[in-house]
Amino acid sequence: MSVIAARPAPQRPLPFAAETIAAGLLDWYGGNRRDLPWRAQPGVTQDPYRVWLSEIMLQQTTVTAVRPYYENFLARFPTVESLAAADADAVMAAWAGLGYYARARNLHACARAVAARGGFPTSIEGLQALPGIGAYTAAAVGAIAFGRPAVPVDGNVTRILARLAAIAAPLNQARAAIGAAAASLAATRAARTRAGDLAQALFDLGAGICTPAAPRCAACPCRAECAAARLGLAEALPNKPPRAARPRRFGVHFWLEDAAGRVLLRRRPPRGLLGGMNELPGPAWRAAPYAEAEALAAAPAPAAWRRAGEVHHVFTHFELTVTVFAARVERIVAEGSLCARTGLGSAALPSLMRKCAALAAAQPAGLAAG
DSSP states (O other): OOEEEOSOOTTSOOSSOHHHHHHHHHHHHHHHOOOOTTSOOTTSOOOHHHHHHHHHHHTTSOHHHHHHHHHHHHHHOOSHHHHHHSOHHHHHHHHTTSOOTHHHHHHHHHHHHHHHHTSOOSSHHHHHTSTTOOHHHHHHHHHHHHOOSOEEEOHHHHHHHHHHTTOOSBGGGOHHHHHHHHHHHHTSHHHHHOHHHHHHHHHHHHHHTSOSSSOOGGGOTTGGGOHHHHHTOGGGOSBOOOOOOOOEEEEEEEEEEOTTSEEEEEEOOSSSTTTTOEEOOOOOOBSSOOOHHHHHTTOSSOOOOEEEEEEEEEOSSOEEEEEEEEEEOSSOOSSSEEEEGGGGGGSOOOHHHHHHHHHHHTOGGGOOBO
């Protein structure tokens, strides 16, 4: 759930003591802010490129996972202009492993749009008009990089607001109430004067104090104003509907290596899941497992195929089990491109394919010559 609410209607009553909460958050943030590579030090102007890059990377991903990718990506593309000028394959290769690959395609398109106009727009409306920037990201970049009075609402901030205002409705029915709570904070003096610090204080509070399980209410700067804490409901909120079980799907992928140590790769379609990334060849994923004879009938070339094992991977909406077959032949004659085994680490391979490649490459002695 992602919401942006700013400049609430004057007649709307505040759902909690927003001015008190915002001021307390800023006081707490002064002594408890996290040191993150995309954050400018106090008193230093934020670089909108770094803020935007971090926000795109952090979507659906944790700070711990993002940090090394962010630092490596920034070393490779230090400015929005360098990213805009880069080849799409280089961008996808630098993104490989972070998942949700449409983000990388949109990131590249957005960089080109920003470079073409000579810099980032400074308004939230202007930011949201860029490729790949939705309401949440526009609010985050607008507040942190340009001081726009906005409250970017991600999962952490949703949880904080639901607890502060004791919003008991299921989250899928609570959008208006969460928006009203965000709007009340966006209208405070803190948001008008220190919007970036207020947004990042909320992020840090959600990461370390107002956590999903066992929130540290005794250490929370908002405790005195938190309706859920007063009612003893903090751990019960937000009210998340039970998740439906993820469906299972099955696939087969083939590691085919030639005598020169080159591996056959294919490019996935530019749109859709893992769009534009490289993969080991294989038939379409489906709901039923492949029998071995059926799987081998889809092999990219005749060879003495050997079953290397299975890889399990979880996507947002389904779980996938892939059977990996491997073979070595003298020469590969098949549709696709050849990549040196030693170069796979820098190829645009998604995490799933890296798992498949690692499984097959770990058993070279078992690969029969074709």
